[in-house]
Amino acid sequence: MRKSVLFLAMLCLCVVSGAWAEETIKVGYLAGITGDFAAYGQPEVNAVKLAAEEINAKGGVLGKKLEIVIYDYKSRPEDAVNAVRRLIDHDKVVAILGSASSGANIATAPLVNRAGIPQIGTLSTNPLVTVDEKGKVRPFMFRICFIDPYQGRLIGYFAAKELKKKKAAILYDVGSDYSQGLREYFTKSFTEYGGTIVADYGFRGGQDMDFRAQLTQIKATDAEILVLPNIGKDLALPIKQASELGMKDIIYVGGDGYGEFMVEIAGKALDGSYWMYHLARQDPAMKPFFDSYKAKYNDDCQEFAIAVLAYDSLYWLADSITRAGTAEPKAIRDALEATKELKLHHATLTMDPKTHNPLDKDAVVLTVQDGKSVFFKKIRPQ
Amino acid sequence: MKEVSHGLETFLQQVINGLSLGSVYALIAVGYSLVYSVLLFSNFAHGGFLVVGGYACYAALKVLGANIWVASAMSLVGAGIVAVVTERLAYKPIRERTNVTLYLLIASMGMSIVIENLFVIFVGGRFRALPPVIPTSPVSLFGLATTSAFDLLSLVASVVFLGALQIFLLRTKWGLAIRAAAYDLRTAGLMGVNVNLLVSIVFFVAGALAAVGGIFLSVRYTLYPQLGGITIKAFVAAVIGGLGSLPGAVVGSIILGLAEMLTAGFISSQLRDLVVFSLLVVTLLVKPSGLFGKNVSEKV
């Protein structure tokens, strides 16, 4: 009896949501709420909801409200595939935002291409997300972030030209596509700028928490900088442990894996490190975002890169729908591709139609002082 | 000559790193082994108890503003209670009905997923760290190697807790009962031991030990819902030492810690886990009962 009541209730819910569908524009969002990226799942969900609320409060898009359908993909490609199929066939979304993971987006790319639904990767920096292995652009895949080769080159350029260091050590995650990519491209560009890699050590992300073996070996070399192309705890822990091993003079440099939560773990050791990032917290254009995020969720949004990219992805999509004049997926795709000099909160966006990557996106270098990340400078390597 | 002393220094440093890692594994491995010795199943939810302990300590320090001693005590008791409740809810009905330990194993995997995701949902996945209540400043050892003050403390604490456990097992009435139960739970029951109470005590002790491990791990490393995953290494250590043997768990942990650090340092950091799992498989093939385990012969 109770089962049938529940069933009826669910049925009603379906009918009600079906009736609503006509007045809203449905957008899917792939979030890594559980699994390996769980630390980043909540901020991205919060941020995209915030963006939808703000856009809807201003009258929505084309007179319709945006409705965000959020599915968790357990941080795993095989689950992302099913989530995307459901978004397309069951929820009939016009576009999909997320995920932050390159692996998941490479797996969903053939699906969205076949279905003709545009998808925007938030933090998926692997080139293969938008361009297939034969070098052809995937027509319906886009991204809002810069790519691994660019980020790797940034670190190499910054280390060699700005910091003027010649000897680098790398500590990277063997099990992560992101980390492997950054390492590869950093090594290439750093050696091109005349630097040498004096130590190159891997570890297994996830369960590995002790990096002292590798750090001890690095300490025995004359490395001036330690490049950490990792994310999350795998960034904070090596720094903490290096300082415990008495490595005072080495400079830590890394990519966009940086997050403010690292200060709680690594403390003072983090001071003086440099991070290639998408934006700075002090950016005046971002103040409204951080203020409303704090007001709505009572949280500082320490993992702000993923949150801001999720937030701006929706603004980018909303703008494209407006420019397309219709919420028809193919028209949205064309509008996304034609994006030029679009002023978003964290950056100005121009799409490269040949790769679907942002064109000449500035990177921001952050440095840490007294446990706070501060803007260091904007760079664009030659 | 300078080269040689430099190499020696690095080697010593790696040995110290290995001992420090091994001492953390030991605390977790002993809890594993304790439960195995009595119920003969690998409790995969042990990592969950560790996470409970870590978060309990974090909450006591940050939210209640307690000092580290109070917070640790609360964490030990909290994790112990969670362990007992887990046993009562999930394992007791199974072990009373059947002696197929496989069912207990699956239930324990389920419990570990449940505990991890409860924290993901209600606390959030963010990486946290306990405030620096335990110093982690570098300490130089005779100018040869550097370690953190925390490592020395954790080594001392491991010894104290494992020593206390040994005294509990050898000198108290319940310790005797647990040892008897480890020999044969059913017979111990027939001899008048209150089996349910005994199992609860075992789980409480195991949970409390896991909490000590949890506090250490969250100070040494970081605290997050998937932290329990590290127990897989402690589990491997317990198997190498001999499941069910407490000295074995300690020795296995030290071996594993050293093997990891020396492999990563001198052979290849990528091969570190491969060496861990190869050690496991080789141990099982050569001496399945581990270094200190009792030999189990098939009963006809």
Place this chain on the structure above:
Amino acid sequence: MSGYTEGIIILLCINAIAGMGVSLLTGFAGVFSLGHAAYMALGAYTTAILTVQYSMHWLPAIVAGGIVAMIVAYFIGVPTLRLMGDYFAIASLGLGEAIRLILENWQSVTRGARGYPGIDPYTTLPVAVGAFLILLILMFNFINSRYGRACKACRDDYIAASLLGFNTANIRILALVLSAFYCGVAGALLGGFLSFIQPVMFDMMKSTELTAVVVFGGLGSMSGTLLGTLVITLVTELFRPISQYRMLIYGAVLVIIMVIRPEGILGNRELPSFFRRFLRRDS
């Protein structure tokens, strides 16, 4: 049929094929494994490399994937199957992780952790369903054959079976090798379904899930495994709208089924006999 339903059916078939393999080993031969995702990985990578690198047709490539898994299983099984009970499970866990680590580190062949992209989407609905049906018929033939009964005898009483003249060691190896073949094929199909594979897809979590499904359905019941696969796959899909609770529910379901019905949904009966018994009890 919508792509979504189609995707779920394909995934069901893939999970069911792997589930049948593990069910044969765990439910029928009584060998408990925590590393079978590694055989899926072997199948997936072999097929991916053969089709992409050597442009082989997908059909022989899938079979080759299964065979590579079989060969590796044989060389693993000969030494390790001497271990009994929990100890084999622990060894298989170690070996499973070791195989995955090798795939991750052997970059020149597997492209490492970044994954293997560009696999032809050969796993269409007819291919998946066809593979499932063929393997299903073969499996039921096997478990009702002399060898299948020998497996059950080994499971129920290893020593008695060997006293009765069964070569118990060989039977256990046969079961392991066959189950590796099923998992290898399932992995190969998964690669064709996703067009992209990564070593991390085949970790301990996946191995646990495979075994959990078998225990959930009932040890020693092939139809129970299929039912278990159906329930677990559908539950994860149905609960997608409350997605953050899915893993919690999955864990809780595992515990609850072990507590209230440790013998699994069907016990050790097959579906028809389960219904007969069920009806008789009713009347």
